[in-house]
Amino acid sequence: MSEQLAPQQAPLVAPADRSVWATLRSRPLFWVCSVVLSLLGLIALLPGPIAGLFGQPDPRACTLADSALEPGGAHVFGTDLQGCDIFANVVYGTQTSLFIGLLTTVLCLVIAMVLGTLAGYYGGVADRIVARLTDVFLGFPFLLGAIVVLNSIGARSPVTVSLVIAFFSWPTLARLVRSSVRTVRSAEYVQAASAMGLRDRRILLDHVVPNSLGPVLAIATTMVGSVIVAESTLTFLGVGLRSPSISWGLQLSTAQSYFQSEPHLLVFPSIFLTVTVLSLITLGDILRDALDPKGRS
Amino acid sequence: MTTPVLSARDLAVAFSVGGEEIAAVHRVDFDLHAGEVLAIVGESGSGKSVTSLAVLGLLPRNATVTGSIVADGTELVGASERTFASIRGDRIAMIFQDPSNALDPVFTIGYQIQEMLRRHDPKQSREDRRARAIELLAMVELPEPEERLDSFPHQLSGGQAQRVMIAMALACDPEVLIADEPTTALDVTVQREILDVLRRMRERTSAAILLITHDMGVVADIADRVVVMRRGRVEETADVRSLFSAPRAEYTRALLAAVPRIGAEARVSTADGAERPVLEIEDLVVEYRNRRRRHIRAVEGVSLAIRAGEMVALVGESGSGKSTIGKSVLGLAPVEEGRIVVDGVELGNASREAIRTVKKRIGVVFQNPTAALDPRRTIGQSIGEPVRVHDGVKGRALAARVTELLEAVELPASWSGRYPHELSGGQRQRVAIARAVALDPLLLIADEPTSALDVSVQATVLDLLRRLQERFRFACLFISHDLAVVDALCDRVVVLHRGSIVEEGERRRVLTDPEHEYTRRLLAAAPVPDPDEQARRRAEALAG
Known part of the structure; x- marks a missing residue:
């Protein structure tokens, strides 16, 4: 009787292929982002040959007589104040900037996922410890801390710089993970899993983490850009990378004082930075949608 | 006009x-x-x-x-x-x-x-x-x-x-x-x-x-x-x-x-007399601490026992502690005092391994089927999870078991690749029930399993629960606020008020001839789908 009242949903035609890959494949934006990011990766791996494409393979071959040339001629992106080729500099900077941006973000993500999940899932003492810890780090001025730590480290390489930035930026992400995990923890499917007698590890990995990852990934992708800029700030203050290191951050910070007279100094590195960050964010969004069954079909 | x-x-x-x-x-x-x-x-x-x-x-x-x-x-x-x-x-x-x-x-x-x-x-x-x-x-x-x-x-x-x-x-x-x-x-x-x-x-x-x-x-x-x-x-x-x-x-x-109505016929109970109870609760006290660290007693000295094949209803209004009792059996509520024994294992002092083994045999169905299923898992994965984790069944055998379970809850086996959001509420609840009975449970805890569903769907889900119980012969703790639903399904009724049991007994006796004042009030308050009967009750209330 009641079947007529509650009809089975019209049997949908079984969708052909709904795997994550099939969904990604069908999104043109996914391909655009992947191509852009692989190009950047290629540039980072092979800076020499790529810089050589326009006849200026060496970023450190500078002629003061060519100071601040407009784009065009032998220098496609023009030259900076020291007469160095901007294209070669941007190309060589890709490696350092991408490396610092990605490494720092991954480090932060790992620390934040572990601490945030423990705090959010177990609550109680674990939660209080992590909360106080993040408070301490958030209360500490980033620049001051970074200056003190970096000054006391002798050798400063991209790795140490990204370690220091990660050291001071994980707390925000950890808090986000914590609140996201807390929402998922109280969901009934997590209670059901625990009532089923599943072990905590299994519940965390199978149910809690995948379901709390969405907002965290979105923030993490935007973080790459801010980390690249943070590196430039540190370098500008003389505590980041040392000359003759080349990075986008370094170029941006030297260019900002000449923005009005020589805008091209600023424009080219910023375009690269923006394109990188935009494609990462877009890729993050697409991934999030593809991982969510409701976004597929 | x-x-x-x-x-x-x-x-x-x-x-x-x-x-x-x-x-x-x-x-x-x-x-x-x-x-x-x-x-x-x-x-x-x-x-x-x-x-x-x-x-x-x-x-x-x-x-x-x-x-x-x-x-x-x-x-x-x-x-x-x-x-x-x-x-x-x-x-x-x-x-x-x-x-x-x-x-x-x-x-x-x-x-x-x-x-x-x-x-x-x-x-x-x-x-x-x-x-x-x-x-x-x-x-x-x-x-x-x-x-x-x-x-x-x-x-x-x-x-x-x-x-x-x-x-x-x-x-x-x-x-x-x-x-x-x-x-x-x-x-x-x-x-x-x-x-x-x-x-x-x-x-x-x-x-x-x-x-x-x-x-x-x-x-x-x-x-x-x-x-x-x-x-x-x-x-x-x-x-x-x-x-x-x-x-x-x-x-x-x-x-x-x-629409379920109170006054269902006598039914043969599938409970058997001789065995020891599957679930035994003695003098259970559950206390929650609120934000100001004050203790709030949600359950106050409750004792009850359920035998295999028996369906016992816990009835009460919000705040009566009925859900808390269900949760404390699942280990999801802070038990302050008392004993909970499931299949001879006391949950308070058994080893972790023993508790895990017992939990394997407890199925649970929650009120809101949308929240009870992981949105990122296909329904096949959700149903198969307990089987996979506890019995280590994989591949073909797992798929066969999932098919069997889907058929037991009257859903097409071909649906195992669907996600919860592609199903209606009633269908999701069937999936949750299939998951609950996946390991052939001794005890099923159903916390308001039909409250979020439409009446017509509710009727089919109740039917399904009854049939599954006849087949699997589990003991069932059925938590509900709806007396008519309880009447249609359960053998024994336990009425809770503010954390304590006020009345307990055989279904027909409690629902037709209640002893306690509170039970009478509950019965009188539930509106029946009959305008004349409602008018009569109103007249009575005015006179009284």
Whole structure:
């Protein structure tokens, strides 16, 4: 009787292929982002040959007589104040900037996922410890801390710089993970899993983490850009990378004082930075949608 | 006949979603006369709420309304935002389902009522407004209205908050009051009080009430005329007596038949006498700590036992501790004192391994099937999880087991690749039940498994539970607030009130001849789908 009242949903035609890959494949934006990011990766791996494409393979071959040339001629992106080729500099900077941006973000993500999940899932003492810890780090001025730590480290390489930035930026992400995990923890499917007698590890990995990852990934992708800029700030203050290191951050910070007279100094590195960050964010969004069954079909 | 205060002709609402037009309401006609209660009844997706929102122009932007709605001579379809602003509150007011979310928590209720009055009549003096607010609160029978003006929403119970909402709706003497499921979020005894308030309200003011509900009992209790809707269409319009005594539309007949009523026949219980109980609870005390570290006793010395094949109902209103008892068996509540023994294993002091082994044999079904299934897992994965994890079954064998379980809950086996959001509520609950019985449980804990479902779906899910129990012969702790559902399904009934058991016994005895005053009150408060019976009860209440 009641079947007529509650009809089975019209049997949908079984969708052909709904795997994550099939969904990604069908999104043109996914391909655009992947191509852009692989190009950047290629540039980072092979800076020499790529810089050589326009006849200026060496970023450190500078002629003061060519100071601040407009784009065009032998220098496609023009030259900076020291007469160095901007294209070669941007190309060589890709490696350092991408490396610092990605490494720092991954480090932060790992620390934040572990601490945030423990705090959010177990609550109680674990939660209080992590909360106080993040408070301490958030209360500490980033620049001051970074200056003190970096000054006391002798050798400063991209790795140490990204370690220091990660050291001071994980707390925000950890808090986000914590609140996201807390929402998922109280969901009934997590209670059901625990009532089923599943072990905590299994519940965390199978149910809690995948379901709390969405907002965290979105923030993490935007973080790459801010980390690249943070590196430039540190370098500008003389505590980041040392000359003759080349990075986008370094170029941006030297260019900002000449923005009005020589805008091209600023424009080219910023375009690269923006394109990188935009494609990462877009890729993050697409991934999030593809991982969510409701976004597929 | 007088002209109706509100009338709809050929009303249709369509939503454009992703470039597609989806019709939610087709050609609905109704008239609402002064002083009348018109109920729009239907199951979820029937378009009843959309209809009421269209009257107030509260639909989202992607909705298109066509046809005509005339309120007291003003055409509302296609009216400007300004016209609506002058109508809302002044001439048509609305009461929503969940009163605790509808009041702003940072202002006193007095402020919120007076704000409403100020908005509609800025010239009124401060004293007059205050006096009117008190008068309104007195009208909805809130005790000590003067002191109540300074209360904040969190200091009110759900029923009191709903009274305040009604007072606010009545503040500007509207001609029409739209009540969208006004008692669904409330307990039965509170529901009874709110319905009484609404009923007496009608005698005092001339306001007409448009009541949106899914509950046939509420309709029988208060409505004069009824519009039955299904999938956006009107199935039947009739006055309340003829609707219940001689329903014309087939759908109405089926809907009425699906409503569970107290008075089910005696059934053979599948419980067997000799065995030791599967679940034994002795002197259970559960305490929660609130934010200020104060202890709140949710359960106070409860003892009960369930044997294999027996279905025991825990009945009570919200806050009675019925869900907490279920949770403490699952290890999800802080047990302060007492013993819980499942299949001979005492959960309080057994080893972790022993507890895991016992938990394997406990199945659980929660109230909200949408929240109980991981949205990122296909239903096949969800159903297979306990089998995979506990028995290590993989691959082909796992797929075969999932197929078997899906068939046991009467879903097509080919659906195992679907995600929960592609299923309806009832279907999701079937999936949750399949998961609960996946490991052939000794004990099934069902916490309000049908409360989130439509009545017709509820009937099929109850049927399914009964059949599964006959097949698997598990002991079942069935937690519910609905006595009629309990009557249709369980063998024994345990009535809880404020954390303690007030009455316990065989189903028919408790439900037909209750000993305790509270049980009697619960039984009397649950509205039955029969207008004459409801009228008789009212007369009795007045006399008594």
